[in-house]
Amino acid sequence: MPQLDEIVTEIAQEMACYSDRGEVASYIPELARIDPKHFGIAVIDAEGNAHIGGDGDMAFSIQSISKVFTLTLALGKAGDRLWRRVGREPSGSAFNSIVLLENEKGIPRNPFINAGAIAVTDLILSGHQPREALGEILHFMRFLADDPSIAIDEAVAASEQRTGFRNAALANYMKSFGVLDNPVDYTLGVYFHHCAIAMSCRQLAMAGRFLAWQGLNPSTGHRVVQAERARRINSIMLTCGHYDGSGEFAYRVGLPGKSGVGGGILAVAPGKASIAVWAPGLDANGNSHLGRIALEALTRRMGWSIFGA
Amino acid sequence: MPQLDEIVTEIAQEMACYSDRGEVASYIPELARIDPKHFGIAVIDAEGNAHIGGDGDMAFSIQSISKVFTLTLALGKAGDRLWRRVGREPSGSAFNSIVLLENEKGIPRNPFINAGAIAVTDLILSGHQPREALGEILHFMRFLADDPSIAIDEAVAASEQRTGFRNAALANYMKSFGVLDNPVDYTLGVYFHHCAIAMSCRQLAMAGRFLAWQGLNPSTGHRVVQAERARRINSIMLTCGHYDGSGEFAYRVGLPGKSGVGGGILAVAPGKASIAVWAPGLDANGNSHLGRIALEALTRRMGWSIFGA
Amino acid sequence: MPQLDEIVTEIAQEMACYSDRGEVASYIPELARIDPKHFGIAVIDAEGNAHIGGDGDMAFSIQSISKVFTLTLALGKAGDRLWRRVGREPSGSAFNSIVLLENEKGIPRNPFINAGAIAVTDLILSGHQPREALGEILHFMRFLADDPSIAIDEAVAASEQRTGFRNAALANYMKSFGVLDNPVDYTLGVYFHHCAIAMSCRQLAMAGRFLAWQGLNPSTGHRVVQAERARRINSIMLTCGHYDGSGEFAYRVGLPGKSGVGGGILAVAPGKASIAVWAPGLDANGNSHLGRIALEALTRRMGWSIFGA
């Protein structure tokens, strides 16, 4: 599909020219050092071809994008029991807000805000040592991306563990309501580490294929989840995947997507493509500024919006 | 399409059997009298055929579903200037909440919560007498549904005007921030009246066609809005169309939709169908209880979810 | 008591020299025109002597100070039934906040925030025409101050009625919860008018005597309220009399007091003095900036803090 190749190349070139690139996340010291000039993009199409642009093969910290995969894992383990611990409504507030927890007995609004993802991690951890749980998550990522080289950036994990007081507050708060089963330190340890997984756009887009193709890995035909579950995860990405900018992302891009403060976004065009972009500068809601603009350009040119051709 | 006919008939039969039908809205006296046994459904397919089930030709109070059409009208008048008055993020709170207004300088979070729809109504009103603005809205509904018999239920409008103190609070609150241009009574008058429009499922599904077919009326080929605008309205319906149950509706039904406290829901399957259902009993979030269940059954059987076949 | 005379004169002179005088309330057009250079003070001592300084005989808009007197009147009418409509806890938020009403079923936190005072006014109004209720309030003020010349500034009342959308929001909001009995417009009309009463510091200090002397008018020996009720009103002034600056006023001045956005403050030194000050410039919480500083100077020099000599 030469057209897609051209579009991906064009977008990478256009993104290189932007001067307003947003602000690189500063609250995690290791991330603050990343050069805001980077831009990467990878699109896996229905034929399984990868279209790569810019720094699409350079690894970055996936951060909250990992929440899509931990949610998938936890649903596999706990099924709908998971929804006793976490809701699935947009929060109407910032990614690290603690306010709603107080009104809702410590139940986070959805699995993609920090509190919700910590509760999901706690479920994966149950019955395991932190090291085992982390191994399982990493193994799952490598399997999905078909790439055994994917690893955790220990420096990033350590950086978060030293400075992640806000997340420690969220975890302790949920613990006070009995929403977490494991020791707070264990759950946070696993959480900080899976957020510190480093992947390239190519690897991320590969890992996201099952969401675009009804729960299947289209190359191998392996089923990752049932088709209904894939749809449902997509729906949560659409309504909650960009924190308090989720409405804006749906409005402009029109695809389910999940952002991370490392500047990555995974987006899914059902039946058409699995897409990852990376640009480290963030907007006011903590989502990649150029990443969103690039995805908007891509879906407009390809007619991929789920809200009408 | 006989299959769709059968499915619509089946769903109407299934819905007749439910004993748990939710609670009919009680805060508007005129609505409280409606028999919770009603159930109606209408599906307009890509060929323009109407598939009707149950009470699909019985008129009911469309209430907040009117907000989809006033948003469309106001965007036609004001374009993107509209977004200075109202946001497009899910609210994370109830349909009539006033709390977020205080933190956000009187700017409502989206056009589908009450405060946002009042701000949109105020825009339509500007430069007009209330009677004219209302005439314009009614004319638009009749044009979209291709049915000049559509009318306002004056008893419902009067009932709301007598008891709509919460909406009067929202309007005065926004007025105090300068978000409304017109006298509060004028704006509220138009708002209460367009919420009191009575339509059947058939009429509503007809009126919603432009959202399913890229802004066009597929029967006549008339363009109502640009394709991009139709997609964007759909995206707001998906993220904000069911108040604090929007995430749940996306998760279960997988279509853009807008509910009203009269028990109606308009839903859009882009490129495939415009759908309206009606069942007066509501769930805890103020959305039609059986309406949502019926739509979930329909989209599952037809494979219409926008989140993957 | 020559010492008190000297202190009052000194304070008036000191206050004339301040350059940082706060900001005159701008949201009521009529008040915005007042010259911030004014400063008045009046102290009625235990012997009934009045000590007047600066503009202590110039009338100003008492605004929220009227709430002390409407609370007293309403308690006389309804007794402890009043506390079903309004609480008596500090609000932890601004004078015109609507947020807490949502969590507390429309019951205002205390009678001195706007919402609470509107609920109190509604109680006084019940069974009367607005004109009668207003006549009763005015008569009560004239009786307490022993001055039949006290009147309402109709221009101020009209100014508030035209622009008081925030108060209309509060009233409609409470009405939606059934906290108000009367038509919203009636209750607001009485409220705006009693806030628009014009009085001098001398008149206010006279009117406040019953709070300093156990419910008695010390000149005539007439009992206004029981001693316990006077103490209790004082306690509410201490905890709630300065909106979200009540803690600060207690900390610095150490007396029960009630402020108004006209720049007045009524303060009570039980057994020792009834005090009124006036300086139109306000601090960030909407309390008279120099008024508080003057009272702090007075209580420190006289050793009048209720928290220890």
Place this chain on the structure above:
Amino acid sequence: MPQLDEIVTEIAQEMACYSDRGEVASYIPELARIDPKHFGIAVIDAEGNAHIGGDGDMAFSIQSISKVFTLTLALGKAGDRLWRRVGREPSGSAFNSIVLLENEKGIPRNPFINAGAIAVTDLILSGHQPREALGEILHFMRFLADDPSIAIDEAVAASEQRTGFRNAALANYMKSFGVLDNPVDYTLGVYFHHCAIAMSCRQLAMAGRFLAWQGLNPSTGHRVVQAERARRINSIMLTCGHYDGSGEFAYRVGLPGKSGVGGGILAVAPGKASIAVWAPGLDANGNSHLGRIALEALTRRMGWSIFGA
């Protein structure tokens, strides 16, 4: 003063007869075991005589009453610099609420809610090891009460440390805003331990004397704090000493006071008495139910309200 002796004895007898005694705090396991039948009272009068009733010599966990003394200590160390870390306004919310911290950049509203007391403890800790800071606090309590036997109940401290997730959330949250200087575990350790100090009513009333007598220990004439500081601490006790029941306590009792979830209350009648009561059952706001009733009876009979004789 035989009259006071009789009144204290009467009150202790009356309190023994109450069947509605509130609920013993259950969230700290060690406290949940206390028999709700206990009632103790101690009043130290201006002559230094102690009037003891009921279980007035039985030790209980002073819990948040310790916050009065840590505030005093921290003010001695940091002076008005302390107020950069903590406000002095009533919170309008529960003792362990986290909500306001989010709006106010991690600055607690006052030193008597949990978050504020943790921030104060952090100030005392600075430059010290936890053991030293705790030693200093304990030494101060023994000095004030003139009783070297006062000690920490290690079982209570350990119980809180194991289950104090809510406080850990508050501390981590403030740490994320830079409001705490020391490691969260250190600060919480000292906090849990000073809350676990065990004292009798007699010891508490002795320790509180400096607040009633202008900062002096009336027996020895030693100055603990300046008179102004004693008044100011009293003012904070009045406005903030009973969490979201502070207005109620001021209204009914009319004295500065500080409660603890162990069921104790320290109250101060300036120039007249230092008072401690203890009854383990709590009201909905977490304040001793009978303790408040006993204090109301005492101040009414003695005419000790600060709001008028």
